[in-house]
Amino acid sequence: xxxxxxxxxxxWNSITTSGVGDALSMEQRRRVVFLNSIDLAGMIxxxxxxxxxxxxxxxxxxxxxxSAFCILLFALIYMRIKKRFILAGYIxxxxxxxxxxxxxxxxxxxxxxxxxxxxxxxxxIFILGLTPGLIATGLYFICISCLxxxxxxxxxxxxxxxGVRVIGSFILVFFFALFYENIRRQTQETLEKLSAxxxxxxxxxxxxxxxxxxxxxxLDTSLNIGSEYSKELEHIFGMKNLENQSLLNLLENKIDxxxxxxxxxxxxxxxxxxxxxxxxEEINPLDRVELHFIESDFGFITKHLEFTxxxxxxxxxxxxxxxxxxxxxxxxxxxxxxxxxxxxTKKQMEQLFQIINVDPAMLNEFILDAESELDNVNALLKSxxxxxxxxxxxxxxxVHAIKGxxxxxxxxxxxxxxxxxxxxxxxxxxxxxxxxxxxxxTIRLSxxxxxxxxxxxxxxxxxxxxxxxxxxxxVQKDLLINAVERTVNIMSKERGVEINLVTDNFNSKxxxxxxxKVVKDILIQLTRNSLSxxxxxxxxxxxxxxxxxxxxxxxxxxxxxxxxxxxxDDGRGLNAETIKExxxxxxxxxxxxxxxxxxxxxxxxxxxxxxxxxxKTTLSAGRGIGLNLIKSTVEKNGGSLRVxxxxxxxxxxxxxxxx
Amino acid sequence: MDIKxxxxxxxxxxxxxxxxxxxxxxxxxxxxxDKDQEHQWDVSAIIGIAGEAKGAVVISxxxxxxxxxxxxxxxxxxxxxxxxxxxxxxxxxxxxxxxxKKGLEEYRLMISLPSIVSGKNHKIAWPGKNAPVIAIPFxxxxxxxxxxxxxxxxxx
Numbered sequence: 124x125x126x127x128x129x130x131x132x133x134x135w136n137s138i139t140t141s142g143v144g145d146a147l148s149m150e151q152r153r154r155v156v157f158l159n160s161i162d163l164a165g166m167i168x169x170x171x172x173x174x175x176x177x178x179x180x181x182x183x184x185x186x187x188x189x190s191a192f193c194i195l196l197f198a199l200i201y202m203r204i205k206k207r208f209i210l211a212g213y214i215x216x217x218x219x220x221x222x223x224x225x226x227x228x229x230x231x232x233x234x235x236x237x238x239x240x241x242x243x244x245x246x247x248i249f250i251l252g253l254t255p256g257l258i259a260t261g262l263y264f265i266c267i268s269c270l271x272x273x274x275x276x277x278x279x280x281x282x283x284x285x286g287v288r289v290i291g292s293f294i295l296v297f298f299f300a301l302f303y304e305n306i307r308r309q310t311q312e313t314l315e316k317l318s319a320x321x322x323x324x325x326x327x328x329x330x331x332x333x334x335x336x337x338x339x340x341x342l343d344t345s346l347n348i349g350s351e352y353s354k355e356l357e358h359i360f361g362m363k364n365l366e367n368q369s370l371l372n373l374l375e376n377k378i379d380x381x382x383x384x385x386x387x388x389x390x391x392x393x394x395x396x397x398x399x400x401x402x403x404e405e406i407n408p409l410d411r412v413e414l415h416f417i418e419s420d421f422g423f424i425t426k427h428l429e430f431t432x433x434x435x436x437x438x439x440x441x442x443x444x445x446x447x448x449x450x451x452x453x454x455x456x457x458x459x460x461x462x463x464x465x466x467x468t469k470k471q472m473e474q475l476f477q478i479i480n481v482d483p484a485m486l487n488e489f490i491l492d493a494e495s496e497l498d499n500v501n502a503l504l505k506s507x508x509x510x511x512x513x514x515x516x517x518x519x520x521x522v523h524a525i526k527g528x529x530x531x532x533x534x535x536x537x538x539x540x541x542x543x544x545x546x547x548x549x550x551x552x553x554x555x556x557x558x559x560x561x562x563x564x565t566i567r568l569s570x571x572x573x574x575x576x577x578x579x580x581x582x583x584x585x586x587x588x589x590x591x592x593x594x595x596x597x598v599q600k601d602l603l604i605n606a607v608e609r610t611v612n613i614m615s616k617e618r619g620v621e622i623n624l625v626t627d628n629f630n631s632k633x634x635x636x637x638x639x640k641v642v643k644d645i646l647i648q649l650t651r652n653s654l655s656x657x658x659x660x661x662x663x664x665x666x667x668x669x670x671x672x673x674x675x676x677x678x679x680x681x682x683x684x685x686x687x688x689x690x691x692d693d694g695r696g697l698n699a700e701t702i703k704e705x706x707x708x709x710x711x712x713x714x715x716x717x718x719x720x721x722x723x724x725x726x727x728x729x730x731x732x733x734x735x736x737x738x739k740t741t742l743s744a745g746r747g748i749g750l751n752l753i754k755s756t757v758e759k760n761g762g763s764l765r766v767x768x769x770x771x772x773x774x775x776x777x778x779x780x781x782x
Numbered sequence: 783m784d785i786k787x788x789x790x791x792x793x794x795x796x797x798x799x800x801x802x803x804x805x806x807x808x809x810x811x812x813x814x815x816d817k818d819q820e821h822q823w824d825v826s827a828i829i830g831i832a833g834e835a836k837g838a839v840v841i842s843x844x845x846x847x848x849x850x851x852x853x854x855x856x857x858x859x860x861x862x863x864x865x866x867x868x869x870x871x872x873x874x875x876x877x878x879x880x881x882x883k884k885g886l887e888e889y890r891l892m893i894s895l896p897s898i899v900s901g902k903n904h905k906i907a908w909p910g911k912n913a914p915v916i917a918i919p920f921x922x923x924x925x926x927x928x929x930x931x932x933x934x935x936x937x938x
Contacts, residue, residue: 379833379890415832415892423832423894497814504813514811558809562918563785565812569914572814 138163141203142211150311155208158250159199162215166195169222184229191222212250216259219246223263227270230279237281237289240267244297248304256304260297267293338448341435346370346390349443359428359450361416370446377414393434393444400434407432411451427455471581474536478581481532485605486582489528492640493575496521497568504565511556516732518564519548520752525571527647531610537574544571553710603631603639607646607677614654621661621672622654628678633686638780641760642688645753646677649690649776652750657694657774667771669693684782691775697768699725702734709733726766730754753778787835788931790885792918794878795841795929799922802877803854807920807927815917815930820903823928824848825863827875828906830894837933838909839882841875847925868898908932 139159143152173188195218202211223243226236243263248256270277271286281289331353332339338356341349348356350366357363360373371387378386385408392398409430416424429451435443478486500521503514526541544567551560604626611622634642658664658673665671676691699722706712706725711733717725728734732751753776757764762780792809799805823842831837843851845867849860852870860867875896883893899906908915909932918929 377892379892380887413833413890417830417892417894423830423892425832501814504811508811558811559785559789562788562812562916565814565916566785569814569916572914 138199141199142206142208144206147208149315151208154212154250154252155202158208158212158215159202161246161250162195162199162202165215165219166192166199169195187222187225191218194218216247216250219243220259220263224266224270227267228277230277230281234279234281234285237271237285240289241293241296244293244300248300253304253308257301264290264293264297336449338446338450340365340446340448342370342390342432342444342446344394344442346387346444355450356448359426359448374414377416378412382408382412390432390444393432398434403432403434411455425452426450427452470536471577474534474578474581475585477533477535478578478585482605483582483586485532485609486578488643489532489534490575490579490582492528492643493525493571495640496525497572497575500568504561511558511561512552514561515548515552515556515564518568519545519552520755522548522571523752524644525575527644527651531606531613531647533609533613534578537578540574541571603634603643603646604629604677606643607650610647610650611654611675614651618654619660620654620658622658623672623674625674625676626678628676628680630679633679633681635686635780635782638686638760641756641780644756645688645778646690648750648753650675653690653692653694653774657692657696659694681782686780686782688778688780689775690778691773693773696770696772696774697726697729697766698770702726702728706734726768729766730764784835784933787831787886787889787891787933788916788918790882791839791878791929791931793885794881795920797881798874798877799851799920802874803851805851805854805922805924807922810919810921810926812916812918815915817906817908817915821928823904824902825867825871825898825900826904826906827871827896827898829875829879829896830909831891831933832894833891834889835891835933836909837913837931839879840906840928840930840932841871841878842928842930843871844925844927847922847927850924863900868900872896872898 139156141155141159143155147155169188169192173185173192176182176185176188195215198211198214198218201214202208205211220243223240227240230236244256244260247259247263250256251259268290271281271289272283274280328351332351333354335353336355338353338359340352340356343349347367347369348365352365356365362368362373365373370390371383374383374386389403389406389408392403407430409428409432412428412430414426414428416426418424427450429449431447433445435445437443500518503517508514522541522545526538526545529538529541547567548564554560607626608624611624615622653675658675659667659669661671664673670693674693676689678689680687680689702725703717703720706715706717706728711731712728730750730753734750754764757778757780760780762778764779765777766774767777768774796807796809799807821842822844824845825848826840826842829839831839845863848863848867848871851874852858852860852867855870855873856866858866879893879896886893913932913934915930915932918931919926920929
């Protein structure tokens with residue numbers, strides 16, 4: 124039953140909207156629907172009356188009704204196909220015009236046709252509009268007045284009294300139609316203007332919401348996003364259709380859980396009574412926040428966002444939160460970059476000034492040495508070695524060696540860094556070492572590697588500015604002696620001593636390639652020792668009747684398939700008493716009966732890893748590992764080390780290495 | 783790089799292998815990994831890290847060990863690195879990352895979904911240019927697997 128009514132309604136809708144196109148305005152559409160409805164209703168009535176009249180044998184009336192029916196049918200079809208509303212309207216109105224006049228002319232039962240004709244002004248004014256409708260109604264009025272008042276024209280006699288009633292009620296209907304149409308038109312115009320204004324306002328809002336560079340949206344009490352939000356919001360979250368999405372769901376997994384919880388608590392506060400809005404602004408957890416959007420391949424896109432929230436109060440009830448969000452990624456990243464760049468540039472400039480004064484070849488050697496030290500330690504880490512103390516000691520020795528070279532080259536930035544790592548190492552060396560210590564120092568090694576890489580980058584850059592000729596010249600100089608000279612130059616200033624370096628009997632070509640680094644390390648370490656502990660300051664030397672200027676003699680010889688290196692200074696020499704006193708203060712020697720040790724043994728203590736006689740720890744001395752490092756490297760290379768000394772006169776180290 | 787970011791991953795790795803696979807890994811000495819060097823791993827899972835430190839954590843297995851873990855999980859015997867193995871390694875890393883997350887709660891760190899690379903001497907796209915990689919080997923009765931970490935501290 125319901126479906127039957129539905130199909131009737133659909134049929135009715137289809138008929139009455141015949142000829143309605145998209146080009147028509149609201150007003151015109153209504154007129155078309157009215158025209159079609161009148162047309163259809165008229166057709167049904169005409170058909171029915173035509174049948175009735177035919178049965179009553181009033182053939183003329185039946186025929187004219189039928190022909191009117193046909194014209195209306197034609198108008199409907201014409202309207203449906205051609206969509207010519209005005210022409211169809213005129214056809215309908217003119218048909219009704221003549222039909223009604225004809226009906227008035229025939230009179231009908233008890234002159235009842237005079238009732239039908241009253242409806243004409245309604246139809247004419249609604250279908251044709253005000254002016255044409257008025258003209259048609261005027262013509263119609265003259266015609267019906269003639270038919271009603273002038274006798275003998277119509278088939279029936281209406282009489283004056285009846286005629287006045289017909290015309291009077293006609294005028295009443297006419298005025299009602301006129302007033303109604305007028306009011307309707309005014310309302311229509313006001314409505315259209317209002318809706319046009321609204322549309323214009325909406326268009327502006329839309330263009331703001333589409334183009335504004337901030338995400339603007341409303342949150343309801345369950346913290347869902349409202350239907351009107353700015354386009355940028357979709358862009359920020361990389362998602363479409365955010366209506367009714369929970370803000371917290373959007374943030375989840377992109378920010379820290381703690382911040383997420385804080386955000387929920389914070390936003391809930393907006394809906395509570397008696398909130399301090401200024402306080403709310405201050406405690407906003409999303410004031411500046413990093414969002415990490417997970418990308419397909421283990422990567423992230425990080426966005427820095429700035430959220431603001433404000434309650435919207437209507438009728439004293441807080442019903443919404445107005446939220447804005449701004450993507451400040453570029454600003455933040457730029458600021459971070461600048462900051463990082465500034466730090467980096469400062470560091471690089473500092474290093475650059477140091478590097479620029481050093482022979483590139485020596486820098487190269489420094490880098491190669493440092494890398495080989497790191498490789499050696501790393502190889503130890505990769506090996507089966509389980510003695511953590513031994514490993515940490517090896518790391519310590521490597522760091523120490525690299526640091527020594529860095530100081531030698533005047534790379535103060537790098538050496539400071541290495542020095543602090545050395546400090547860390549010497550702190551734990553005495554303790555029981557755990558796996559975590561090992562991990563920590565592996566991380567430190569990685570930092571040193573980074574540091575060396577930085578120096579390498581700088582050196583490469585410097586080299587591109589220097590001509591290759593110069594480099595060649597530098598390489599030809601004796602790098603081993605050069606290294607010692609630099610140590611002497613730097614340290615003699617530091618310690619206020621004066622040194623005469625004699626290397627006439629040193630033949631650096633006799634040093635085998637594989638021993639170059641060992642020999643260099645040894646020479647540098649011994650030079651540093653000599654300047655730290657051996658050679659006295661000029662005043663002291665004068666009072667001891669020594670030359671003011673101290674002498675260091677480095678010589679080499681090749682005999683019996685062995686390379687012998689001698690390093691001799693004319694300083695304090697070794698003092699067994701001082702060594703004994705010093706040893707007594709060191710925990711590692713507690714268990715030794717130091718007093719009964721012969722002098723030779725006491726002198727041997729200087730090679731112990733924990734021994735150092737320098738009073739203060741500075742970058743260049745007092746680490747105690749130096750001599751120990753030399754001894755172990757020499758022995759590792761299958762060589763031997765001897766020390767000869769006369770108290771107050773000299774100290775000589777003799778190193779032999781197999782060829 | 784700070785040890786505090788790495789520790790939770792080590793703990794989680796040991797716990798997960800023990801709890802889910804009844805394999806008790808022994809942590810070995812850490813060392814610096816050469817990014818370009820050939821390696822003996824057959825399948826690696828990579829997790830990205832962002833936040834106050836940036837970088838990646840990688841767990842690499844030799845085929846044999848990955849196969850044993852897979853057959854312990856699925857109950858089927860495994861001949862080669864197939865989808866089951868990839869899924870298992872992905873699952874292992876997922877659980878490790880999930881467990882590690884608990885230990886990382888006090889730091890502002892985000893962890894990405896894992897991605898899997900496999901094949902002989904497969905290449906891992908390490909993030910960061912100069913930053914060195916710390917490798918932490920774990921010894922098990924079925925071979926050695928590796929946890930590698932690369933992290934850059936963000937300048938704050």
